[in-house]
Amino acid sequence: MELAKRLKLRHFAQYIWTHYLAGSLPNRCLLCHQSLSADKSGICSVCLQACLYRTPICLGCGKSMLIQIDYCGECQKQAPIKVIAPCSYHQGLGPWIAAIKYQRQLAALPVLCEALAERIRQLEQQGLVTFPQAILPVPLHPKRLRQRGFNQAWLIAKELSHSLNLPLVDNSLRRIQDTKPQAGLTGAQRRRNLYDAFELESEFTYQRIALIDDVVTTGTTIAEISRLFEARFVQVQVWCLARAEAPGLLDDLDVI
Ligand SMILES: [Zn+2]
Ligand SMILES: [Zn+2]
Numbered sequence: 001m002e003l004a005k006r007l008k009l010r011h012f013a014q015y016i017w018t019h020y021l022a023g024s025l026p027n028r029c030l031l032c033h034q035s036l037s038a039d040k041s042g043i044c045s046v047c048l049q050a051c052l053y054r055t056p057i058c059l060g061c062g063k064s065m066l067i068q069i070d071y072c073g074e075c076q077k078q079a080p081i082k083v084i085a086p087c088s089y090h091q092g093l094g095p096w097i098a099a100i101k102y103q104r105q106l107a108a109l110p111v112l113c114e115a116l117a118e119r120i121r122q123l124e125q126q127g128l129v130t131f132p133q134a135i136l137p138v139p140l141h142p143k144r145l146r147q148r149g150f151n152q153a154w155l156i157a158k159e160l161s162h163s164l165n166l167p168l169v170d171n172s173l174r175r176i177q178d179t180k181p182q183a184g185l186t187g188a189q190r191r192r193n194l195y196d197a198f199e200l201e202s203e204f205t206y207q208r209i210a211l212i213d214d215v216v217t218t219g220t221t222i223a224e225i226s227r228l229f230e231a232r233f234v235q236v237q238v239w240c241l242a243r244a245e246a247p248g249l250l251d252d253l254d255v256i
Contacts, residue, residue, distance in 0.1 A: 031047040042109070059123075085243040087115070096108045109159065117160055132166065132206075138213040139198070144178060153212050173199070173225065174198065175199075176196075194220055194224040210237050211236060216240045
């Protein structure tokens, strides 16, 4: 076989291994491909630790801080919605979180949810967050749910509801508009795209909730949903598997 063809074949085989086979073997770490013990799947503890936040993080903007308090100096003034995540989307786990949604690669889901639950427990013990009375996944429009077959936010909420023993409420908040994907839109377009996209039932009685999503990027979705809750004096915090920082903030992070 001529060299070019052989190289192409090798790349193809490598691509298939990295993207499909290595990741789909249940007893191998998705990142380093080392064997995992029979009761584990997804990501080994060494890779996980390497990808989690290593510095205290502002719960408002995601900026790295010297000590763990709730907000950085900038955020103290506004006290924005607290977003709790165990890691940055840009520190290694991002592709696997995207793979949950787009490739149904669910092997990493339990270990990521446990890392999030652990972070929530720690912050609660430090008095920086209060446990909510209920958790609500960011809903998909029924049409999108039919296409994808599952809502990744609901899967995360289900795991958290179990490990933190909190009620999962999935019938009060609805997505009533099938909006365009947010990726690639400018800030103003994102806000316009999502305006009035959600609806909250009139009988909602909880006072303190956590919204669950896979990734929080610009926070437009969260801002749009929390408008509905704040109008009813419901306190909102956000729990997600990873936070995608604004490019300027990345310089401050201990990126590996
Ligand atoms: Zn590993
Ligand atoms: Zn901040």
